[in-house]
Amino acid sequence: xxxxKARTLSGFMELLPAQQVQFERVKDILAQTYxxxxxxxxxxxxxxxxxxxxxxxxxxxxKQIYRFTKGDTDLSLRFDLTVPLAKYVAMHYNELSxxxxxxxxxxxxRGERAQRGRFREFYQADIDVIGDxxxxxxxxxxxxxxxxxxxxxxxxxxxxxxVNNRKILNGFYAMLNWGHRAGDIMRxxxxxxxxxxxxxxxxxxxxxxxxQDAVGDIVEFMSIKGSNAQVLxxxxxxxxxxxxxxxxxxxxxxxxxYLSAFGVDESHFTVDLTIARGLDYYTGTVYETxxxxxxxxxxxxxxxxxxxxxxxxxxxxxxxxxxxxxLTRLFYVLQEQEMLNPDLPTAPAxxxxxxxxxxxxxxxxxxxxxxxxxxxxxxxxxPKKFKAKMNYADKQGVPFVxxxxxxxxxxxxxxxKDMTSGEQxxxxxxxxxxxxxxxxxxxxxxxxxxx
Amino acid sequence: xxxxKARTLSGFMELLPAQQVQFERVKDILAQTYxxxxxxxxxxxxxxxxxxxxxxxxxxxxKQIYRFTKGDTDLSLRFDLTVPLAKYVAMHYNELSxxxxxxxxxxxxRGERAQRGRFREFYQADIDVIGDxxxxxxxxxxxxxxxxxxxxxxxxxxxxxxVNNRKILNGFYAMLNWGHRAGDIMRxxxxxxxxxxxxxxxxxxxxxxxxQDAVGDIVEFMSIKGSNAQVLxxxxxxxxxxxxxxxxxxxxxxxxxYLSAFGVDESHFTVDLTIARGLDYYTGTVYETxxxxxxxxxxxxxxxxxxxxxxxxxxxxxxxxxxxxxLTRLFYVLQEQEMLNPDLPTAPAxxxxxxxxxxxxxxxxxxxxxxxxxxxxxxxxxPKKFKAKMNYADKQGVPFVxxxxxxxxxxxxxxxKDMTSGEQxxxxxxxxxxxxxxxxxxxxxxxxxxx
Numbered sequence: 001x002x003x004x005k006a007r008t009l010s011g012f013m014e015l016l017p018a019q020q021v022q023f024e025r026v027k028d029i030l031a032q033t034y035x036x037x038x039x040x041x042x043x044x045x046x047x048x049x050x051x052x053x054x055x056x057x058x059x060x061x062x063k064q065i066y067r068f069t070k071g072d073t074d075l076s077l078r079f080d081l082t083v084p085l086a087k088y089v090a091m092h093y094n095e096l097s098x099x100x101x102x103x104x105x106x107x108x109x110r111g112e113r114a115q116r117g118r119f120r121e122f123y124q125a126d127i128d129v130i131g132d133x134x135x136x137x138x139x140x141x142x143x144x145x146x147x148x149x150x151x152x153x154x155x156x157x158x159x160x161x162x163v164n165n166r167k168i169l170n171g172f173y174a175m176l177n178w179g180h181r182a183g184d185i186m187r188x189x190x191x192x193x194x195x196x197x198x199x200x201x202x203x204x205x206x207x208x209x210x211x212q213d214a215v216g217d218i219v220e221f222m223s224i225k226g227s228n229a230q231v232l233x234x235x236x237x238x239x240x241x242x243x244x245x246x247x248x249x250x251x252x253x254x255x256x257x258y259l260s261a262f263g264v265d266e267s268h269f270t271v272d273l274t275i276a277r278g279l280d281y282y283t284g285t286v287y288e289t290x291x292x293x294x295x296x297x298x299x300x301x302x303x304x305x306x307x308x309x310x311x312x313x314x315x316x317x318x319x320x321x322x323x324x325x326x327l328t329r330l331f332y333v334l335q336e337q338e339m340l341n342p343d344l345p346t347a348p349a350x351x352x353x354x355x356x357x358x359x360x361x362x363x364x365x366x367x368x369x370x371x372x373x374x375x376x377x378x379x380x381x382x383p384k385k386f387k388a389k390m391n392y393a394d395k396q397g398v399p400f401v402x403x404x405x406x407x408x409x410x411x412x413x414x415x416x417k418d419m420t421s422g423e424q425x426x427x428x429x430x431x432x433x434x435x436x437x438x439x440x441x442x443x444x445x446x447x448x449x450x451x
Numbered sequence: 452x453x454x455x456k457a458r459t460l461s462g463f464m465e466l467l468p469a470q471q472v473q474f475e476r477v478k479d480i481l482a483q484t485y486x487x488x489x490x491x492x493x494x495x496x497x498x499x500x501x502x503x504x505x506x507x508x509x510x511x512x513x514k515q516i517y518r519f520t521k522g523d524t525d526l527s528l529r530f531d532l533t534v535p536l537a538k539y540v541a542m543h544y545n546e547l548s549x550x551x552x553x554x555x556x557x558x559x560x561r562g563e564r565a566q567r568g569r570f571r572e573f574y575q576a577d578i579d580v581i582g583d584x585x586x587x588x589x590x591x592x593x594x595x596x597x598x599x600x601x602x603x604x605x606x607x608x609x610x611x612x613x614v615n616n617r618k619i620l621n622g623f624y625a626m627l628n629w630g631h632r633a634g635d636i637m638r639x640x641x642x643x644x645x646x647x648x649x650x651x652x653x654x655x656x657x658x659x660x661x662x663q664d665a666v667g668d669i670v671e672f673m674s675i676k677g678s679n680a681q682v683l684x685x686x687x688x689x690x691x692x693x694x695x696x697x698x699x700x701x702x703x704x705x706x707x708x709y710l711s712a713f714g715v716d717e718s719h720f721t722v723d724l725t726i727a728r729g730l731d732y733y734t735g736t737v738y739e740t741x742x743x744x745x746x747x748x749x750x751x752x753x754x755x756x757x758x759x760x761x762x763x764x765x766x767x768x769x770x771x772x773x774x775x776x777x778l779t780r781l782f783y784v785l786q787e788q789e790m791l792n793p794d795l796p797t798a799p800a801x802x803x804x805x806x807x808x809x810x811x812x813x814x815x816x817x818x819x820x821x822x823x824x825x826x827x828x829x830x831x832x833x834p835k836k837f838k839a840k841m842n843y844a845d846k847q848g849v850p851f852v853x854x855x856x857x858x859x860x861x862x863x864x865x866x867x868k869d870m871t872s873g874e875q876x877x878x879x880x881x882x883x884x885x886x887x888x889x890x891x892x893x894x895x896x897x898x899x900x901x902x
Contacts, residue, residue: 004506006541006764009524012496014539016546017553024492036822038800038829041475045463045572046497046558047517055455066498066526068519070562073460075517088465090457095467097846099833101799102468107497111521121496136832138811149822261812263819313457348552349489360589361712368714371487371600378489381587382550395548 011112011120013328018346018397023331025344025448026154027105030125030325033150034103037142039127042102044084046109050074052087055312064110077109081126081324082309089130090313098132099139105327117336119328128322130309135319137251140285140305141258143321147289147301148264150325155341155447158292159300161264162272165252165285166304169276171245172221172238176214184208185218186276192222193274193295222274228256231271248284255285283307287323297333301325334449341450343443347397349378350440351416354389356405363404366414366429373433375440393419399443400436462563462571464779469797469848474782476795476899477605478556481576481776484601485554488593490578493553495535497560501525503538506763515561528560532577532775533760540581541764549583550590556778568787570779579773581760586770588702591736591756592709594772598740598752599715601776606792606898609743610751612715613723616703616736617755620727622696623672623689627665635659636669637727643673644725673725679707682722699735706736734758738774748784752776785900792901794894798848800829801891802867805840807856814855817865817880824884826891844870850894851887 008014015023031041050067053076066077078084081104089100105125112118127146129139144161151159173182188203197219204210204218224234235249252271259269277286284305291297303323310318334340351370355363363379370377378398380389393401403415414432417424418439427435459465466474482492501518504527517528529535532555540551556576563569578597580590595612602610624633639654648670655661655669675685686700703722710720728737735756742748754774761769785791802821806814814830821828829849831840844852854866865883868875869890878886 001762003765004503004763006538006761007500007503008496008538008542009498009500009526012498014495016543017491017493020492020494023494035799036825036827038803038827040468040799041471042468043471043474044465045459047460047463047560047572049458049460052455052458066519066521068517070517075460087457087459091459092467097843101829109498121498131833134833136834138830138832142830258811258815261815310457311452312455314454348486348491352489360709364709364712374487376487376489378552379589379593380550381589382582382585383587392548 009120011114011118013119013122013332017348019335021346021348022335022340022344022448026331026334027123027125027327029153029448030150030327031103031105033146033153034125034127036149037101037127037146039101039103042085042088042104043106044078044081044088044104046077046107047075048078048084048087050076052313053078053083056083061110064112066109066111078106079110080108081106081124082128082322085126085128085130086310086318087313089318090310090316093314093316098130099135100130101127102130103127117329117332119332122326122328125325125327126322128309128320130318130320133317133319135321137254138258139321140251141255141262143303143323144255144259144269144287145262145264147287147323148262148268151289151301153447155449156291156339159268160290160292161269161301162275162288162290163252163255163259163269163285164272164275165248165255166276166282167244167248167284168235168252168273169248171242171248174244175238175242176217178210178214181208183280185210189218189222189274190276197222224273228266228269228271231273232256251284277302277304281306285321291333294333294337300330300333339449341446341448343450344446344448345397345399345440345443347399348376349396349398350376351378351400351402351436352389352393352396352398353377353379353402353404355379355381356403357409362409366402366404366432370433370436373437375433375436399440402432460571462565462569464570464573464783468799470786472797472799473786473791473795473899477782477785478574478576478778480604480899481601481778482554482556484597484604485576485578487600488552488578488597490552490554493536493539493555494557495529495532495539495555497528497558498526499529499535499538501527503764504529504534507534512561515563517560517562530561531559532557532575533579533773536577536579536581537761538764540769541761541767544765544767549581550586551581552578553581554578568780568783570783573777573779576776576778577773579760579771581769581771584768584770586772588705589709590772591702592706592713594754594774595706595710595720595738596713596715598738598774599713599719602740602752604898606900607742607790610719611741611743612720612752613726613739613741614703614706614710614720614736615723615726616699616706617727617733618695618699618735619686619703619724620699622693622699625695626689626693627668629661629665632659634731636661640669640673640725641727648673675724679717679720679722682724683707702735728753728755732757736772742784745784745788751781751784790900792897792899794901795897795899796848796850796891796894798850799827800847800849801827802829802851802853802887803840803844803847803849804828804830804853804855806830806832807854808860813860817853817855817883821884821887824888826884826887850891853883 107121108124147161170182173179192200201215204215224231239246275288282304286304288299289301305321307319309320353363353367367377367379401417408414412429413426414429415426558572559575621633624630643651652666655666675682690697726739733755737755739750740752752774756772758770760771804814804818818828818830852868859865863880864877865880866877
């Protein structure tokens with residue numbers, strides 16, 4: 001037979017079983033945390049009509065799209081979860097209740113140049129709150145509180161949520177009479193951390209034509225640092241010169257105040273005036289989240305407030321606020337940096353049951369009771385040597401092996417071997433499932449991230 | 452602004468929030484049940500190289516594939532989860548332990564003609580056990596036991612797993628000297644239930660050229676009915692005439708014996724000689740699962756034993772056994788037939804918290820404690836009239852509303868309204884989260900399917 005070489009496309013993450021279990025654990029915590037805040041799960045198609053999906057796209061994004069025809073239909077694979085949300089809300093406007101809070105964890109597709117740590121198929125994990133006509137500012141504080149809760153639940157400690165407000169930036173550039181180029185200036189200033197103040201100043205002057213005064217004012221503004229109270233206080237010095245700025249400052253004050261009420265420690269969030277987010281889409285509060293020990297990774301969770309979710313589909317004004325975690329990339333980084341908790345089991349089963357009798361009924365019955373107790377039990381019945389069976393358990397990292405021989409069956413016990421300690425003991429067969437459940441639960445304690 | 456009409460492609464299931472919650476509930480039970488049996492979760496890319504994915508495909512399947520190029524790469528969307536599994540196991544043979552037990556619940560794509568209840572994007576929920584060179588027969592009995600457990604956990608009562616063995620059929624047709632056309636005969640006999648014995652006989656005679664004796668023997672064989680013991684006993688009458696037949700009968704006897712040991716009641720499984728499954732791929736035990744009250748739906752869970760999972764990719768012999776549930780189609784039928792349990796909550800939150808004070812801190816603190824107790828809590832802070840707020844809770848089906856006014860805050864209580872009974876009571880604020888958790892858990896008792 002002619003054979004084809006089995007391979008997976010580059011840029012597509014495909015995990016080995018133990019890693020997949022770790023990935024699922026992270027994904028489940030995101031879903032659970034989002035659900036705790038009253039977000040409803042949504043699942044939209046991976047394929048959409050190109051005309052619908054690309055109503056708004058352009059430039060870089062459009063080039064990356066997987067677009068093709070089937071019959072005479074022009075189709076595209078979704079490249080984010082926001083456009084499908086906009087479509088969904090516009091379509092189902094009359095059937096939804098607002099504020100509409102949804103989470104979606106799903107795969108998206110971008111045909112980027114393949115490189116290490118960049119993926120063409122990757123999971124995004126998004127939450128958004130959509131208002132009908134208006135949306136209370138408290139949502140802009142609750143969203144970073146949810147980021148905080150999510151990362152904390154994952155076990156991550158050294159991260160920082162950076163918060164800014166686009167109105168402050170727009171207002172500030174308007175003060176300098178450069179409001180008409182605010183977007184371009186933001187894109188330059190966005191590189192501050194990477195290229196430094198001097199180069200940013202040069203680009204602003206040479207490429208955008210700002211005079212030295214304006215450049216000086218911008219560099220000075222961007223150098224406002226310190227505690228949140230200090231930054232907010234420094235910003236007060238600019239109040240009264242531009243209405244948009246003042247509104248942005250009020251919003252930022254409110255967000256910072258409520259963030260404390262939500263229990264987010266100041267060590268985990270900071271007002272950072274250099275943050276703008278690339279997209280013009282955002283109109284108010286914006287967020288980025290950095291891993292403090294791995295700034296090179298960039299933001300692992302970003303988002304912000306927008307005024308019009310679905311303007312390409314509906315005349316309804318649907319303001320909202322949302323964030324997105326690039327889950328596949330985050331997981332890749334956690335693996336690379338060896339930040340995944342190695343103590344959590346990754347085996348497919350909690351207990352491997354080895355029947356040593358011809359009649360399998362006692363082993364089957366024991367497996368059934370274990371499962372109903374919530375213990376993941378696998379029967380191993382292949383006719384292999386004892387050593388091969390134990391190797392199998394070992395290689396998979398199964399925490400417990402159960403032996404059921406004639407002796408055990410006769411005396412109503414099961415021999416349970418703890419594969420970590422190597423200890424083995426006989427346990428009454430009726431008590432064994434609960435015995436296992438307790439030990440297994442203890443093994444599973446702890447967060448997926450270690451650090 | 453020019454607007455695009457928001458729409459979802461036909462043949463793509465997109466659910467409203469309440470339905471999505473019901474869907475997730477079904478999906479979670481499948482994942483949980485599979486995991487209890489020691490299957491590890493797997494997640495493979497939706498896109499594969501066409502050359503890899505289509506190594507084996509042909510005919511009808513190939514026509515339905517979503518196939519396209521990106522740059523100069525020839526790509527296809529997966530049309531099932533079995534081919535990706537074969538690829539995965541061939542690729543990672545050295546890193547896996549055998550028997551390798553995996554489950555995968557994921558979307559697959561088939562560009563079928565769109566029609567009611569048929570989907571172009573749909574979830575499959577598969578389990579497979581793959582052996583290295585050999586695989587114990589007990590797996591062929593455990594698999595239908597897992598189907599039984601799964602459907603029972605979903606709350607389904609009136610279903611029947613139909614079991615047969617391809618060796619019995621191949622052996623039987625060989626006895627008639629028609630072994631060389633066994634595949635074609637099976638495809639005709641497969642229509643027995645639909646078109647009746649007379650027409651099947653005509654086709655076998657007219658189209659395949661079987662003489663009247665052979666047709667008579669086949670019709671007689673296929674009319675073997677009764678309890679499993681009766682069918683097996685009737686089959687014994689054919690023993691000794693063909694080795695393959697005898698081997699198949701031994702296997703079927705073993706499967707039936709162990710199925711009882713696994714606790715599967717005879718009312719839920721039956722030996723059915725007419726079952727063959729279309730694919731030549733299957734070599735031993737085969738399964739179909741019928742909804743007894745909806746035979747028109749066809750099989751909702753099918754599978755079987757195969758000798759060579761990955762022969763197109765590797766020379767290793769990898770026998771296995773697996774089943775697949777067409778989850779999207781199953782969910783569609785459950786909805787259509789109104790079989791989903793209407794008593795289970797579908798709201799995004801368990802409790803909607805309405806702060807009635809200017810200072811939101813007490814409400815935020817209460818929400819936080821509720822969440823840490825496992826209660827899904829949503830703060831509602833939009834400046835709407837009281838009636839609008841209650842309408843919102845009502846429309847979403849939120850089970851409880853919590854009021855926190857000055858009075859409540861002063862006296863350390865919260866007013867909790869049960870939205871089903873309309874009753875309202877004041878509960879000590881520190882006791883309220885547990886109070887809610889108990890009531891919410893009680894509401895969530897019960898299986899997703901009602902019937």
